[in-house]
Each structure stands twice: as structure tokens, then as C-alpha cells.
Amino acid sequence: MIHLEIKQETSEVKVAKEQFGQFVEHLGRCIYDGIWVGSDSPIPNENGIRSDVLQALQELKIPVLRWPGGCFADDYHWEDGIGPREQRPRRVNRHWERVVEDNQFGTHEFLELCEAIGAKPYICGNVGSGTPAEMSQWLEYMTYDGDSTLAEQRRKNGQDTPWRVDYFGVGNESWGCGGNMTPEYYAMLYRLFSLYAMSFNEARTEKIACGANVDDYHWTEVLMRDAGGLFDGLSLHNYTFPGTWQEKGFDTHWTEAEWCETMAKALRMDELITKHSEIMDTYDPQRRVNLVVDEWGTWFAPENAGAKGLLYQENTVRDALVVALHLHIFQRHAERVRMANIAQTVNVLQAMILTQGDKMVLTPSYHMFKMMNVHQDAVRLGVKVSEGSQELYGHTLPRLDAAATTKDGKTHVSLVNVHPTAKVACAIDNKGGTYSAGTAEILAAEVLTAQNTFEQPDAVVPRNLALQWHDHRIVVELPPGSAAVLTLT
Numbered sequence: 035m036i037h038l039e040i041k042q043e044t045s046e047v048k049v050a051k052e053q054f055g056q057f058v059e060h061l062g063r064c065i066y067d068g069i070w071v072g073s074d075s076p077i078p079n080e081n082g083i084r085s086d087v088l089q090a091l092q093e094l095k096i097p098v099l100r101w102p103g104g105c106f107a108d109d110y111h112w113e114d115g116i117g118p119r120e121q122r123p124r125r126v127n128r129h130w131e132r133v134v135e136d137n138q139f140g141t142h143e144f145l146e147l148c149e150a151i152g153a154k155p156y157i158c159g160n161v162g163s164g165t166p167a168e169m170s171q172w173l174e175y176m177t178y179d180g181d182s183t184l185a186e187q188r189r190k191n192g193q194d195t196p197w198r199v200d201y202f203g204v205g206n207e208s209w210g211c212g213g214n215m216t217p218e219y220y221a222m223l224y225r226l227f228s229l230y231a232m233s234f235n236e237a238r239t240e241k242i243a244c245g246a247n248v249d250d251y252h253w254t255e256v257l258m259r260d261a262g263g264l265f266d267g268l269s270l271h272n273y274t275f276p277g278t279w280q281e282k283g284f285d286t287h288w289t290e291a292e293w294c295e296t297m298a299k300a301l302r303m304d305e306l307i308t309k310h311s312e313i314m315d316t317y318d319p320q321r322r323v324n325l326v327v328d329e330w331g332t333w334f335a336p337e338n339a340g341a342k343g344l345l346y347q348e349n350t351v352r353d354a355l356v357v358a359l360h361l362h363i364f365q366r367h368a369e370r371v372r373m374a375n376i377a378q379t380v381n382v383l384q385a386m387i388l389t390q391g392d393k394m395v396l397t398p399s400y401h402m403f404k405m406m407n408v409h410q411d412a413v414r415l416g417v418k419v420s421e422g423s424q425e426l427y428g429h430t431l432p433r434l435d436a437a438a439t440t441k442d443g444k445t446h447v448s449l450v451n452v453h454p455t456a457k458v459a460c461a462i463d464n465k466g467g468t469y470s471a472g473t474a475e476i477l478a479a480e481v482l483t484a485q486n487t488f489e490q491p492d493a494v495v496p497r498n499l500a501l502q503w504h505d506h507r508i509v510v511e512l513p514p515g516s517a518a519v520l521t522l523t
């Protein structure tokens with residue numbers, strides 16, 4: 035039996051809801067098919083956005099949505115995506131299989147989607163093949179209220195009032211697909227571009243600089259040194275996969291060793307954030323700058339993707355655990371990490387939703403996010419787990435990974451059992467009778483490779499979990515490879 039103690043922390047730290055953000059890119063079937071079908075599609079839609087996906091996204095309570103890329107962002111010219119749709123140019127999407135991008139989904143469609151689902155927009159601008167003028171004009175088009183030509187154009191295109199653009203990224207992966215730059219070169223470009231990346235209305239737009247790939251600490255050092263005073267956030271990208279970048283493990287089958295490797299790689303996010311934060315702390319001890327993990331999640335070799343789309347992968351309880359572990363890590367680093375965006379919401383990589391024609395299925399990752407939403411904007415609590423780590427297939431993994439927050443008089447506890455074959459019993463300390471009632475949900479699967487398919491959409495869904503009330507403790511049992519969320523009052 036593992037014992038868990040929950041207590042208040044000495045100072046109050048809020049878990050920013052933006053840690054639960056998402057990312058959509060013009061890649062594979064994420065935007066087209068997955069979100070946008072057009073208003074004359076036989077698939078039920080609202081102004082071109084498929085209704086089933088729209089409703090699922092609304093229910094997911096996504097706080098912030100990043101768009102249009104990814105690599106696509108540094109090859110995207112915003113003017114292609116405004117005005118009458120039938121007149122929009124057809125461009126080659128050079129990063130993603132050179133498919134023809136017909137620009138049916140552009141600025142208006144994205145910002146209307148954000149409004150419809152209640153998400154703040156996080157737009158990534160083009161540094162790699164764009165100019166400061168193009169970036170500035172995009173922001174003027176979206177946010178200016180006066181009578182400039184660009185604001186008039188926006189009105190003519192159907193949006194009278196200016197939008198609020200909460201976050202603006204100055205380039206994506208400028209060390210790679212966004213320009214192959216050195217940090218010194220990008221830092222100088224950032225200084226230039228960011229001067230023109232500003233909102234034209236009262237609402238402040240936070241500027242996010244392109245940050246490091248995985249453990250490139252030198253990038254963080256140079257950016258903080260040369261431009262740190264000029265950005266509100268610095269990004270970090272890291273994907274989770276067993277094997278190597280060239281030879282990744284599969285999405286729907288694995289060995290126990292690969293399962294454990296996946297858990298260990300997900301947990302590595304803690305080390306990455308810790309080390310990048312240490313560098314940021316030396317330049318920014320007040321923690322003004324946000325470390326924005328704006329691309330994370332699983333990236334597997336797809337076993338059954340076939341023609342289902344580029345970077346389409348299926349999703350199991352293993353993905354759900356990767357979600358829970360990451361959200362726990364972000365929570366532990368809430369002082370520095372105030373936004374994160376999983377890649378990518380629909381039909382690409384660790385998707386929340388998969389679509390096929392007019393069918394839609396919610397993945398275990400979707401359900402895990404929804405269960406974990408209770409931590410959004412809640413106050414972090416301290417957790418003490420009686421037993422530390424276990425060695426599995428050469429990886430040091432936690433016996434139980436736990437996090438807790440409080441909000442509106444309720445305590446929320448989330449628990450992860452990463453062990454692929456052993457269950458875990460956990461006793462939550464209740465000396466003094468702090469808690470007298472509670473409910474719990476668990477996400478688990480009899481067979482860990484089970485997926486939600488279009489034929490069987492409810493194979494992996496949250497189920498009620500029994501709480502056993504004893505004197506001074508509440509006991510729950512977590513089956514192998516599962517995660518639970520408890521609400522205690």
C-alpha cells in the first residue's frame with residue numbers, strides 16, 4: 035500500500051489553465067477533414083466547421099489553441115487565407131507532402147473557431163520566409179479598430195470588431211524547419227521581428243520567441259542573454275516515443291520494455307523543464323518569462339495508418355498516461371510553465387479526436403484531458419508519496435505519480451500507475467477527517483493496447499472508481515497502466 039499525504043504549500047501557486055492548450059496545423063487531415071469540411075459538405079457543419087468535432091472541442095474546454103503551425107507557419111502568408119474563399123490562391127504545402135493548400139481555412143475561420151470553443155488564440159507568425167512588414171500587417175488586420183485600409187479590409191471580409199490575439203509566436207522551430215538558424219542569428223532576427231509583432235488595440239498580445247529543441251540548453255542561454263527582455267514566453271518542443279527518431283516504436287503495439295521506455299521518455303519532460311528553467315532563472319529570477327511547451331506528445335510509427343493521413347496515429351491508454359504525466363510535470367513547474375500545447379488536436383500525432391468521413395471518435399487522450407481539467411486554474415497542493423521509484427526494464431519510474439489541487443472548496447487528486455502489469459493500492463491520508471465525501475473516475479483498459487475505434491468508440495472511457503473509506507484514510511486501487519482523478523470534499 036502506498037500512502038499519500040496532501041497538504042497546502044507555503045505560498046499559493048495557481049496551475050494556469052493554459053497548460054491544457056492544444057495545437058492545430060495545416061498538416062495531414064488535421065485542419066481539412068478533421069475540423070474544416072466547408073459549408074456545402076454533406077457532413078453536418080456550422081459555417082464549414084464539422085459539428086461533431088466542434089461540440090467535442092467545446093466540451094473539452096480548451097483554454098488556448100495554437101495555429102497555423104508548426105513548420106507550416108514559416109511558409110504561410112496570411113493574405114492567402116482571407117477574402118472570398120473561391121478566390122483564395124492555391125499554394126503548395128512544402129513541408130507536408132507538397133499537397134495543395136487551397137486556403138479555405140484562414141484567419142477568420144481560425145478566430146471564429148476559437149470564439150466558438152472558448153479558446154484564446156495563439157497565432158504563430160512567419161519568420162523563415164516572411165518579413166517584419168507582413169507580420170505587422172497581419173496583426174493590424176486582426177486587431178486595429180481605426181479606419182486603416184487593413185482594418186477596412188477585415189470589415190469587408192465580415193469581421194467588424196477587431197479580434198483579441200492573446201499570444202503571437204515569432205517563428206516556429208527556427209533552428210530547423212523554420213530557417214535552420216543558429217541561436218545568435220535567430221536572437222537578432224527576433225529583436226527585429228518582435229518590434230513589429232504587436233497588437234493594435236488595448237488587449238495585450240504576449241510574444242512567444244522560438245525556444246529550444248529538446249535539450250538544446252545553449253539555445254535557451256543565447257535567447258535569454260540576447261533577447262530575453264523582449265519576449266513574454268520562450269517555447270520548448272519535445273516529443274515522446276520509444277526507440278530512436280529514425281526508428282520509433284509503433285502506436286498500437288509494443289513490448290513491456292517499450293511501454294516503460296515511453297513512460298520514462300514522457301517523464302524526461304521534468305528534467306528538460308528543470309534545466310531550461312535553471313538557465314532562465316539566472317536571467318529572469320522573477321520568472322516574468324513563461325516557458326511555453328508549445329509542442330509535446332507522442333510521436334509513434336503508425337501501424338495501421340495506411341491512407342488515413344500524414345502523421346495519423348492511433349491512441350491507447352498509453353497515450354492517456356503520457357498526457358497525465360505531462361500535466362503533472364507542468365503543474366509541478368507552474369511557476370515557470372504557464373502554457374503548453376499538445377500536438378495535435380485532430381487526426382495528427384497524439385490526437386484528441388479521430389475522424390473518418392462523417393464519423394468521429396474520441397481518443398483516450400481526449401478523455402484524460404477532460405478528466406484532468408479539474409486542475410485548470412486551481413491552486414496547487416503539496417503531495418507526499420510514501421514510496422519512491424521502481425526499476426523497470428532499466429528505467430527508473432515512479433511507483434505512483436500524483437498531483438493535487440484545490441478549487442472552489444474541493445480537492446482534486448490525480449494518480450497514475452505506470453506499471454504495465456502490476457496494480458497499485460493507494461491510501462490517502464484523512465487524519466482529522468478533512469474529507470467526508472468524494473467521487474473518482476478511472477481511465478484504464480483490460481488490454482493496454484485497446485483503442486476506441488469507429489466501430490467500438492467506448493473501449494477506453496472513464497469509469498467510476500470506488501473509494502474505500504477507512505478511519506483516517508481513503509483507499510483506491512489502480513489497475514496496471516491506469517490513471518484516476520478524485521474529487522474530495
Ligand code: AHR
Pocket residue numbers: 059103104105106206207329377378383
Ligand atoms: O507537430 C508536427 C511538427 O513537429 C511541427 O510542424 C513542427 O514544429 C515539429 O517538428
